[in-house]
Amino acid sequence: MRKHIHTVVGRYKGRIHGWDVVNEAVLDNGELRKSKFYNIIGKDFIKLAFQFAQEADPNAEFYYNDYSTAIPAKRNGIMKLVKEVLDSGVRVDAIGMQEHNGLDNPALSEVEKSIVDFASLGTKVMVTEMDISVLPHVNPNMGAEISETYQYKNELNPYKEGLPDAIAKALASRYKDFFKLYLKHDDKITRVTVWGVGDGDSWKNGWPVPGRTDYPLLFDREYKPKPFVKDLIELAKQK
Known part of the structure; x- marks a missing residue:
């Protein structure tokens, strides 16, 4: 692991300014995922990964990234993980919230709790993979566990x-609600990244149910901005 991280991060030293060092290491119940790294090294693999990345490029930023961060048990598990790394003297510069959301889940109040709690650790908060599915969820806490089909x-x-117009309006309202929340906490959130450009290219068309047609992004299948995009721009201007 050290050789891999030193090789990759070292190759781009001074050119890539931020790295997703550890990704999706916490299960929805707050426990650590039993990955190959975990099974071979134990939970110290997380601290070591950040340590090796910082050895390779001390001037870059290093992030922990995960989905379904609004689930209280998972939020607590992520905070425990990051705090343990920080307490060991190793940096975690930001926590990435993937934000693969639906029209009615998660609750904005829980998303806000995650933003505030993560920032309380002294880290930046980043929205890293945002999309909003308009389709029925197979289970209410569906996040981004790709093994679920x-x-x-x-x-x-x-x-x-x-x-339908009613669903398009609901999607617009949902996006605006999220961006209002992000702007409210713009002292904590340093970036918002959308997970794709046009609806036709979104991974949500084939997951978790193959063959579906979804509309989760800011641009339609012809790469034209959806009407509410101008509203998001206006919200940012008002801030």
Whole structure:
């Protein structure tokens, strides 16, 4: 692991300014994922990964990144993980919140708790992989666990021919609510990255149910901005 991190980070030293060092190491219940790194090294692999990255380029930033960070147990598990690394004297510069969301889940109040709690550790907060699915969720806490797949059913793919006006308005409202929250905490959040450009390219079309048609991004299948994009720009200007 040290050789890999030193080789990759060292190659781009001074050119890449931020690295996702450890990704998706915490399960929804707050426990550590039993990855190969965990099974071979133990939980110290997390601290060591950040340590090796900092050895390779002390001037870069180093991030922990995960999905479903609004789940209280997972939020607590992430905070415990990051705090242990920080207490060991190794830097974690930011926590990335992936923000793969739905129209009605998670609750904005829980997202806000995660922003505030993560920032309380002294780290930056970053929105790293945002999209908002308009499709029915197979389970309410669906995040980005790619091993979860479900059989196709017509009722899980209701918008094959296009998005009804009511759902398009709900998507617009949901995006605006999230960006209002991000702007409220712009002293903590340093970036918002959307996970894709046009709807046709989104991973949400094939996950967790293959063959579905989703509309989760800021641009449509012709790469035209959706009407609410101008509202997000205006919100930022007002701030």
